[in-house]
Amino acid sequence: MMKAKIGIIAGSTRPGRAGRAVADWVYQQASECAGDAAFELIDVADYGLPLLDEPLPPSLGQYSNEHTKTWAEAITAFDGYIFVTGEYNHSVPGALKNAIDFLYSEWNNKSAGFVSYGSAGGIRAVEHLRLIAADLQMADVRAQVALPLASEFTNYTDFAPTEQATQALGPLLDQVEAWARALKTLRTKPGA
Numbered sequence: 001m002m003k004a005k006i007g008i009i010a011g012s013t014r015p016g017r018a019g020r021a022v023a024d025w026v027y028q029q030a031s032e033c034a035g036d037a038a039f040e041l042i043d044v045a046d047y048g049l050p051l052l053d054e055p056l057p058p059s060l061g062q063y064s065n066e067h068t069k070t071w072a073e074a075i076t077a078f079d080g081y082i083f084v085t086g087e088y089n090h091s092v093p094g095a096l097k098n099a100i101d102f103l104y105s106e107w108n109n110k111s112a113g114f115v116s117y118g119s120a121g122g123i124r125a126v127e128h129l130r131l132i133a134a135d136l137q138m139a140d141v142r143a144q145v146a147l148p149l150a151s152e153f154t155n156y157t158d159f160a161p162t163e164q165a166t167q168a169l170g171p172l173l174d175q176v177e178a179w180a181r182a183l184k185t186l187r188t189k190p191g192a
Helices: 019-033 066-076 094-101 123-135 163-187
Strands: 004-010 037-043 080-086 111-118 139-148
Touching (some): 004 019, 019 080, 019 163, 080 163, 123 139, 139 163
Parallel strands (some): 004 037
């Protein structure tokens, strides 16, 4: 059995963001119950990506900027991803969408799972991410974790996951890992 490498992407860059605490929790839980997968935290804020500034479409894979090349190298290393996203105005944080839009083939034929947070648990942001993932040829898994601010955050700001949230994370991790392993064989076929 091939070991899968899963990136946990913290998608918000807002000062005082809740997303990093959520991503840290996902990473901790994943690391404690990792079967045949290795998990790594990827914080979009660490990459300092400007608004998409590549002159050519990402589908060509001809990157001219060092920040894009660094980002592409980081993303290429993974077999699947767990996107941790807040819900901003019924959608994905702009920084996450921008980071995704920088690349194309680096996302192809990899698994994607979603952990979201917001007033309604971030579910509308995930619906947008599922459409984005489909266009990038990613296999999004059914299980997801939605974290409402009213029940999973003290005073709507400090992340304090319930046992229900922790239990919901298990199936998501299992599905992302299984699909990552399955798709890895597809990516290693000649001509893939």
